[in-house]
Amino acid sequence: MKRSWRCPMNNTFQQITVVVQGPVQNYQGRTHHEEGITQRCLDSIRTHLPSAKIILSTWPDQDLSDLDYDQLIISQDPGQNHDGFCPVNYQRQILSTQAGLDAVTTPFAIKLRSDNFLEGNQFVAIQQQFAKAELNQQIFSEKVVVNSNLFRRSSHGHRVIMSPSDFFYYGRTTDLKLIWQQPEFNQHDFSQQLIEQAQKVAGTPFVLEAEQTYCQIWLKNIAPNTTPLLKHRFDVNQHDIIVWERFLASNIIIADPQTMGLGLRKISQRKVKRANEYSHIDWLKLYKKYCDNTVTINIDKDQRQLELRRLFKLPLSKLVFKLKNRSPF
Template structure:
């Protein structure tokens, strides 16, 4: 059924079965000054251009200037502000904001498929629709979603300071079934989070020389723990074993598709762009190698100059970064 749906979308270029939740502020405010002028208008217009027929749900905060913005449905939520839980000072300060605006938008979705898109990004194509349907195989014991969820590779960390990191996906773009996106984003606020105390204790017990968790690792651990209560709670950025690395790779291969922005149809804000891909990020080919290893050994991975260049840079840069980090955190 879903394979047929994907074929129809690509052939007829009709996207009525997709809703796009554009979440976040539409302008700068105190403490947040990197929102590009007009970026949300560009975001909304890009959806009309590249996803004709898709429903646009703008989920934002009160007192935002909405002039010139075109959408199908507006959702206004009370801004929870930065996290102010005194006993959890190490938690990412905008965790509640990310949850509230995303949840409020997804709650209004009635279509089978949805996109979670930050209000400071935009789309430049619709290739992610086909990509989402192209890799259907999974390890049955690893599968937690009804279909794979497409996440962009930009800021989807593979390494940090030259060392492997786990559970650090980007928060820019998610595309999949509405049911699956809700599994990721329908989590309690930080003060109501059932594993908050466990995470706080784990993080506080980490050595002072350890690298703290990335914000994305914090988010990801919460929804992974909700999906699988046996998920390990990490003390710090590199708190894992070889067994944990394999478990994360198998999860990615069976549940996620990591796609490169320029080939999936995602446009990036200026501060996220780089002339060369960051050496610490996943690429689509990195993910394809995991998919081939764990799910479908029959696929062919084409040779790619950009991937070759990326791996050459990694071979030189990552060991130096690792060495520098170990000296710094002695």
């Protein structure tokens, strides 16, 4: 569904701070981004959020030439993770995001990776359009907008949960802090259990997606009684799916990059949407089911084609994966 969301003319962006986090440009060992991507990121914020404050949260010895920001935060690089559960750069992303959010004084904030950029500001209006929540399901004070690119609904034909993209988060600053300002991983009372579970599938295609490990940690921290501890990527039953969907409907808005105003790095761009990702219409169906049954959903050509591809592709993908890989459970 392609909608043209537009921010109200009288809205200013002075209440928003953009935390741009991560390495500046490319660096040794990570050279797959186009040159000048961080400068493009910062310039795009000036264009599309002209009154917003920009905080650049990065590492020492970065080339900051010609970069336009309001506040610079330099953190000491914590290095790669070696805990047996988190992705190798988990603490790097957490630390740079936390350091940036610590400096935010505005009521709204954006967490934006330094290798993405803006193409509009429609997400500001989108965040206010779906305010209803299911009774006793609201965790955040307002909904948080997350982009649909790499927000996985399935993997190898199997339904999965807790696999949101880490590119872009927009919402109340207090809500973003709930997500990103977590204690060190080993300080969680569930960390050892996650490590032990991860060791059983280490080196297999059943390991959690990187995005699942992030979400597993922050969601278990803020909703401990309803969040399961995943043993592997596909460790999900119908009850878990419903719990996840109800959380999404009342707390998150999944928006498509092209209609929310998010620009994607080249390696993330696709001619057609991946069959394993959520679309905004997928999310809208959840919102209608759990929060507001008066919502009108217009299924457009892109959504029909997406659902048709899922109908044929996902069962085939599931079968191929099953033939190639024996389950460890």
